[in-house]
Amino acid sequence: MAKIELQDVSVTFNAHQQKRVSFKEYLVSGLFLRSMNPPLRVHALKGINLSARDGDRIGIIGHNGAGKSTLLKTLAGIYPPTNGTREVEGKICSLFDITLGFEFEATGWDNIMYRAYLQGETPSSIRGKLDAIAEFSELGDFLNIAVRNYSAGMQMRLAFSIATAIDPEVLLIDEVLAVGDLAFQNKAKARMKELMKTSRLMVIVAHDLNAILDMCTHVIWMEHGCVRAEGAPGIVVEQYIAAAAAASGQLPEALKAA
Numbered sequence: 001m002a003k004i005e006l007q008d009v010s011v012t013f014n015a016h017q018q019k020r021v022s023f024k025e026y027l028v029s030g031l032f033l034r035s036m037n038p039p040l041r042v043h044a045l046k047g048i049n050l051s052a053r054d055g056d057r058i059g060i061i062g063h064n065g066a067g068k069s070t071l072l073k074t075l076a077g078i079y080p081p082t083n084g085t086r087e088v089e090g091k092i093c094s095l096f097d098i099t100l101g102f103e104f105e106a107t108g109w110d111n112i113m114y115r116a117y118l119q120g121e122t123p124s125s126i127r128g129k130l131d132a133i134a135e136f137s138e139l140g141d142f143l144n145i146a147v148r149n150y151s152a153g154m155q156m157r158l159a160f161s162i163a164t165a166i167d168p169e170v171l172l173i174d175e176v177l178a179v180g181d182l183a184f185q186n187k188a189k190a191r192m193k194e195l196m197k198t199s200r201l202m203v204i205v206a207h208d209l210n211a212i213l214d215m216c217t218h219v220i221w222m223e224h225g226c227v228r229a230e231g232a233p234g235i236v237v238e239q240y241i242a243a244a245a246a247a248s249g250q251l252p253e254a255l256k257a258a
């Protein structure tokens with residue numbers, strides 16, 4: 001069974017400020033032993049509660065900087081909650097930032113082994129998938145050389161081929177993932193669709209509201225690190241569009257017609 005349970009989760013970052021300071025300000029701050037660039041605390045997530053089970057397809061929408069990617073990364077276990085608790089059960093496949101964590105001095109083949117192992121495969125289950133991963137990546141002999149010699153697109157191909165080789169129970173996707181050239185993108189999209197169908201639980205961050213309406217059973221609208229609204233996709237997306245239109249001083253199409 002796949003399961004996600006976030007209780008009162010907050011994530012805070014300490015960002016280093018790089019304000020320009022005049023020489024005078026610099027001297028005065030030194031005199032009082034004050035830093036001119038104290039860390040800026042960014043409250044990316046504030047008190048998020050989320051509960052999802054087998055069969056749920058959750059869409060996350062919201063403005064730039066609302067906290068969508070941070071939420072996805074917290075679910076993936078990349079960011080530990082600053083407060084609150086995170087519980088995720090099931091094999092996770094994260095389709096975002098997929099090229100992070102390559103061993104650049106190692107060959108493509110070795111990276112397949114390392115990564116698949118980190119994704120929870122055993123040495124024997126990896127061996128059964130090696131050829132399929134290599135074939136999907138279409139990297140051929142390049143798999144014999146160090147990954148540092150790959151182009152950005154080739155790294156993407158390899159990372160995507162490995163990440164999607166497992167049968168995920170929990171699928172975490174950022175819509176902006178664009179993999180490789182046009183031919184590979186079509187292949188990648190088809191594989192993503194397949195994974196969306198077969199995974200038990202999916203959470204997707206997207207700005208494409210039609211995709212959200214098509215795919216999701218539940219939508220969470222994030223605003224400044226909080227959940228502004230959540231519920232049935234049709235209702236939440238409509239509220240989101242109306243709020244965006246009001247903010248930009250335009251009437252939503254539906255209201256214009258009324």
Ligand SMILES: Nc1ncnc2c1ncn2[C@@H]1O[C@H](COP(=O)(O)OP(=O)(O)OP(=O)(O)O)[C@@H](O)[C@H]1O
Nearest residue numbers: 013014015042044063064065066067068069070071
């Ligand atoms: N590693 C980090 N260090 C410091 N601040 C961060 C970090 N990651 C995100 N933030 C901040 O957290 C807030 C939420 O960012 P996040 O990337 O989650 O937003 P988002 O909703 O995914 O935005 P977008 O739609 O633009 O991708 C922003 O204010 C961002 O500056």
